[in-house]
Amino acid sequence: MTIPAFRFDNTYKRALPGMWLAVDPVPAPAPKALVLNHALAQELGVALGEDAAAVLSGASLPEGAEPIAQAYAGHQFGGFSPQLGDGRAHLLGEVIDTKGRRRDIALKGSGRTPFSRGGDGKAAVGPMLREYLLGEAMHALGIPTTRALAVVATGEDVWRETALPGAVLTRVAASHVRVGTFQFFAARGEVEKLRALADYTIARHYPECATADNPYVALFQAVTGAQARLIAGWMGVGFIHGVMNTDNMALSGETIDYGPCAFMEAYAAGTVFSSIDHGGRYAYANQPLILGWNLARLAEALLPLFDADGDRAVDIANGLLEGIAGRYRAEWLAVMRAKLGLVGVEDGDADLADGLLAAMEGQGADWTLTFRRLAAAVADDGAVLPLFADAGPMRAWLGRWRARLSDGAEARLLAANPAVIARNHQVEAALAAATGGDMAPFHALLAAVTEPFVEREAFMLPAPSGFGRYVTYCGT
Secondary structure: OOOOOOEEEHHHHHHHOEEEEEOOOOOHHHHHHHEOOOEEEEHHOOOOOOOOEEEEOOOOOOOOOEEEEEOOOEEEOEEOOOOOOOOOEEEEEEEEOOOOOEEEEEOOOOOOOOOOOOOEEEEEEHHHHHHHHHHHHHOOOOEEEEEEEEEEEEEEEEEEEEEEEEEEEEEOOOOOOOOHHHHHHHHHHOOOHHHHHHHHHHHHHOOHHHHOOHHHHHHHHHHHHHHHHHHHHHHHHOOOOOOHHHHHOOOOOEEOOOOOOOOOOOOOOOOEEEEOOOOOOOOOOHHHHHHHHHHHHHHHHHHHHOOOOOHHHHHHHHHHHHHHHHHHHHHHHHHHHHHHHOOOOOOOHHHHHHHHHHHHOOOOOEEHHHHHHHHHHOHHHHHHHHHOOOOOHHHHHHHHHHOOOOHHHHHHHHHHOOOOOOOHHHHHHHHHHHOOOOOOOHHHHHHHOOOOOOHHHHHHHOOHHHHHHOOEEOOO
16 A cells, blocks of 8 residues: 655644644544545645545554644633643644645544543544535635645444444644634643744744744734734635634634535625524624634733733733724725725725625625626626615615726626635535435535636526525534
């Protein structure tokens, strides 16, 4: 058997003792590759053959792998858990890809660890394929994200409400350092470990911060910028993460953890997809607010590093937090200018963007189709007005918008607004088929979402009326 040759250089394990536990994945009894990401493998400098299923399921360990489970804490729906950690994930190690980027190679659904808290450590085919699909869709949209190298069926069932075929996902990430990683050590008062983690994060993700007057303040500012750009990107494509807990906020600025997430269809600011988000904490319009809330938790964790004087540290943190809303608003407005086909910056642009959302609210207008059809609406109201229950406000908005446009707007609009997203009804149909052993619908949908600006009519239409309210679960 030829095992994929990962050239591991495992700095997290080497540099940060006490922040992980060594544990091997549980071998899959009969691994079979369901989907292999050959394009991503090429970026990593790895060749995936038919025998790759063994190593990408935990059945065999590649040379140089040093499996660990990382420790972290986190606020989950506002409540703090002082110890979470990788309950069903194993970080095999790190590689330097063909572009010189350091990336984690981790297995998910690969068995129990000391952090499992009573769970079985396993995962099912459907949720693992969902993470693969959504990650590739986001990557194709240009939004920073973790990605999947493979999904491998394990050959055994896992039990949820019923027996489901098991699977392991291989996740590739810039790193798995989270806000919750910092919270773990801050909650224990382990300041030197906190400092070591911050220094490691700076060296790995934001090396320019090392020479700042206060590297830890600079780190916080860099993370704020990365996260503001990320959430603005989500908002631009109508993506709702669903579990913006602090343990799901990566300091690298990548989207991580595709559990109860989905793309919004009919625009409504309060849209929620998660089955457990009864209060709408992580609703579409709340995501920028949760950005600030999560960053406030990071600032709390970093207080001992901001300044040895506690009062001075709090003053520094408060000053940093005051800038978050403005930073996000600037990133969001940049996204919206692109989506509206605008060139340059004018004072009325924010009002124009807000005005479109006001015209869309409650009208049943599909988010993706509305923006895509703006290209045709440059010349024809009829291209977009039929999407609205009451077209009056949108008709008035179109007049103001056209007055702001310049030559070449149609091409800019088509380049900025995707034709295809991972539509919820199609995702569910593909995953149901795959769970039953038919991968063809999954591969067809994957091909469509990885070329999101190519118009494929079969993948462009919203869910039929009989699909009902969409609910997702923490199944990944």
